Amino acid sequence: MQLLGELISSIRIKIKIKGIVQGVGFRPFVYQLANKHALGGFVSNSGDGVNIEVEGKDKNLESFFCDLESLNPPLSRIDSITKEYITTQNSQNFKIIESKNSVISTMMSSDISICYECLAEMKDKKNPRYRYPFINCTNCGPRYSIINNLPYDREKTSMSVFSMCNRCKKEYEDPSNRRYHAQPISCYECGPKLRYIALSGKEQRDEKKAFKKICNLIKAGQRVAIKGVGGFHIVCDATNEEAVNSLRESKHRPTKPFAVMFKDIKSIKKVCKLNKKDEMLVLSKERPIVIVSKKENNFLAKSIAPNIDKIGVFLPYTPLHELLLNELSFPIIATSANLSDEPIIVDEKEIFSKMPLVVQHILTHDRDIVNGCDDSVVLNTKYEKITLRLARGYAPKSFHIKNKISKKILALGANQKVTLTLAFDNSIVVSPYIGDLNSIDSLDYFLRTLETLKRVYSFEPEVIICDKHPNYETSSFAKKYVKKHTNVELIELQHHYAHALSCMAEHSLEEKVLAFCFDGTGYGDDGELWGGEVFIADTHNYTRVYHFKEIALLGADIAIKEPRRVALSLLFESFTLEEILQMKSELIKSFKVQEIKTLHKMFERGINSPKSSSLGRLFDGVYALSGYTKPLGYEGESGLILESISKKSSSTQRYKYSLKNGVIDYSKMIYQIMQENDSSKIAKKFILTISKIIIDIAQKYPHLPIVLSGGVFQNSVLVSQVTKELKKINRKYYIQSDIPINDGGISLGQAYFAIKNTQR
């Protein structure tokens, strides 16, 4: 009787799982679960996920499913599970079956920092991978950066040229091993090798000696290049002022902050003020660069982040970094090896050909980087995390959406901090940060990233969406593309509307919102430069309800680099030339009298002085009005410095402004600023004023949820203030958090528009 009972209660279920389920230890996990619950059947990878068939008793199956959804491996993500009852086959054992090729729609995983188990092995003298610089397992190691194609198998990565030794092979094939099907598995015997190269061409191929040599060079205050996961870093001693300064000089990078890598969280806390949220971000498996507050007196070189109170910090994320930071007794600068605005360098030959004056020593290895990928950058505000750069660890970032997308959509982003977004079937994929498309090399990198994504996802666009700006590289690429592929539809979308949509996409918003899109500049519907925009928007359309009063940018692009020109323009709006020439401010002193007269003529006649409603430019103007008259060392410097100095003021006052006919008029503020001479107070009052403007406008539309997006919101003092006040008046708001709040988020906004506005 009992036997019959068992036969009757046996059930077989076919399961299909989609999501990030390949290359993350998912099959061995299923294998172990099936064994734990005494089930027969099999698991296999397929192009679109994982297929499972399980057979056994009802109650065992029930607990199997419970574990399946709650205990899945750390790097995996289940987007959907479908189940179907099928005929039993009396399977007693459970097997892992090899990959089947079919249509690819599984999601590509990003590169993940070294896990604690590998770290422990690396420190264990008895372990065969003791101090091994390429140790990894199914829970950690490179992914995106080494992948040529999916399904994620060793032959399709840059590890294909290394054939496994017997020990690695055994681990690779053992479902109970942590390295079961860990594609980049290797050891001293069979894996990539470290080597040192000098500019002279001299090499050191003995790994230990090569490593020692690089460490000694760093200790001696030299700059070196070291191969990481997605590209090379330029490294030097972060406590050596001379080393950091000479790095600045050789890289022609006067003030832009450098990121610093520390041995551990304890060392970071010695020089930075971390709150719990900062600490969690620093320690997270994605290991981003986290922007945190510096302690006032610290032993880091002052020139790492001059004039600002913040610094970008991160922890070692590869085994090689671990070895390095353990060998050195100080933190290191680890900045992407590239020429300004160009993509991160992935090939050692380019280091010497492109920057022979910056670096003369390289520590490299022979595991090729297929896809370059920069470090990610994030920061915390009072309530929210903000992403500044979406790259290693986070990207490619995929979302699963419920409704199937009717066409294959490719969104190209804007011109700065470009990312690509692909939308197809039930997936949206945002590429890693590509950068500013101002050089041939960056354009080339853009095309290569596009090719990789197209190849991996077997993707050919049916719709291309780009920025409305006629002169962006991405726009001209789009136009050329549709000329060649006449069946592809082209959509051009206003820049700031795309900012709003990006935030809406991140939070799956479909309803009408009140969107504050504040950034540098973008091309407006009227052909002018927008950037301080308030929209009422939904997924189909928008109305510009308010915008900041326009500023004449004297000399166009020169004004973007020289905030004092913006400040002068602000003065021209409010004062006569005679009044201005009488002023005794630092700003006026920084110009020759004749220069002011010439610029005034340009202003009066509108010569080469495009108008812009950009809030980013207003930040520049206020920055210069408060005494900073030098050209900017990097984009966003004015905002960062205003933010830093604002913290020194305890003022709670705000400047005057008015709202009239859709214009946010701050003329009175300019008069008020001219009466003051405390730059910290000016900065604080200015930021509080911007926050008040947002709240006042929000109160006029009490029923609309608020959306905040655009590069201006990288300012954590502003964001903390605005969100605090919005909470106080009980307003629902959405801010970009996991997707870059700057132009790195534009492609997602564009894709969201195309998804909602194209039909088959």
Ligand code: ZN
């Ligand atoms: Zn590991």
Ligand code: FE
């Ligand atoms: Fe923008």
